Amino acid sequence: MAAMASFVSRRRFTVEWSHCDPAGIVFNSRFFEYFDWGTWTLFEAVLGVKPPDLAASFGIVGLPLVDASARFLAPARFGDAVELVSHVSAFRRSSFDVAHQLLVRSEIAVEGSETRVWAGRDPDDPTKIKSQAIPAEVMQRFQVP
Amino acid sequence: MAAMASFVSRRRFTVEWSHCDPAGIVFNSRFFEYFDWGTWTLFEAVLGVKPPDLAASFGIVGLPLVDASARFLAPARFGDAVELVSHVSAFRRSSFDVAHQLLVRSEIAVEGSETRVWAGRDPDDPTKIKSQAIPAEVMQRFQVP
């Protein structure tokens, strides 16, 4: 997959008053909410399935997070027009990484990463979830020829 | 019920940085989140059931909101020690009102009200919810002799 580019989604929005803290900048937890928006946006764009239909369409229960991180390089302020750029940076057997960049005035203000699991019901205990192999056709769709 | 007092729950907490907006005061939507905390706290105190067990204990699906309102009399600021005082101000057949007061330095900063429904599965369509009569023993427990 090294030679293949990965599909990139872009989502533009404006920083809301409600996202900002007393320092007048986006409160850190909101960036992780933005990343969640970005991942749903990316998967809808690539797989062509509405987010609430994703689980049923692929026989999974969801894409639970196991890891999230962010580097805050520059503040994002109330009213800033921002762009969230997201792509899958790595696929493994049953998990994957989504890389996010939040651009403010075309410069990277925040870099983030999420690791998520392709999770279904545990066949031995349907009250639990268990990672499943990501279907090859799902991974292929994220590749840009 | 006019001659009966209603049980009052009190919950003390501190206003967090994450609750405040660029004006340095609690952002309005957070007060409605506080009210939700207050209602769960009140019901646990009165009914003696942990919030996640409430629905199953009473054969309902939950207590969905149909109305919420707040009057903002004074700001609550980062670090303020506040007290949330909550009680059921009215019971009707299948709905009830919860009145909330948020005290800052013993003065009322915010007054709020929620109207919620005692909701179960609709027997005609289990994918829907339907209001149910609130059991008499539930209402009685909220009364202070």
Next chain:
Amino acid sequence: MAAMASFVSRRRFTVEWSHCDPAGIVFNSRFFEYFDWGTWTLFEAVLGVKPPDLAASFGIVGLPLVDASARFLAPARFGDAVELVSHVSAFRRSSFDVAHQLLVRSEIAVEGSETRVWAGRDPDDPTKIKSQAIPAEVMQRFQVP
């Protein structure tokens, strides 16, 4: 002003996973956050000033809320395409009401109202804020001939 129509702003967005609670529907406090988005959107559309520049442009400190309310008529769910319709329903000397409707599939799911104050620095105590008369030209711009 009775014979005048008031400018209406419309904002479309999708209900995010992060907005929803364990019942799978938008958590109530998020609607008040939506209303805040709606008011900023309306004022930018009418006054032609970016939200973070509004206060400085009009010599005020902001538009603090003194009252907010909502009626929840139908749930909004993860992935729902919604439209937030906002207009000023009443101007008074130094305060005004913003009426909001959240449409899901063209039906009103939530009706809300905010009362806000046109607030400047208190000339007698600059650490405090004080309501000011809303300029006539501001009110006029909200009218649709």
Next chain:
Amino acid sequence: MAAMASFVSRRRFTVEWSHCDPAGIVFNSRFFEYFDWGTWTLFEAVLGVKPPDLAASFGIVGLPLVDASARFLAPARFGDAVELVSHVSAFRRSSFDVAHQLLVRSEIAVEGSETRVWAGRDPDDPTKIKSQAIPAEVMQRFQVP
């Protein structure tokens, strides 16, 4: 400092309905909000200064985040009694790391880390902030003899 233990703060609270997503578990961004609570709690416990007075007491503007991360090992659910355990895991000249553990039923559900800067006004441009050397007495207070 290798031989010194670092002061640990503990904060107990209950997972609220408002913190949970449609999967019935705490939404990931809320953990970063918890971490922020934990850092303020730790600094108040160690330095004996109320959070809103911290900046003025030490001649800084705040403790802005430059990095945050979390590993999600087990879900935290509505109603879970949790304990947030926080300590400074490293001090550098002008920045430091805070390590957080969220315990659910005495097991680690989430591990997190924040990197924050000891930030004052930039003497060359007071509209900007600039990292400052953390006072030795601040670092000493975090050590447990």
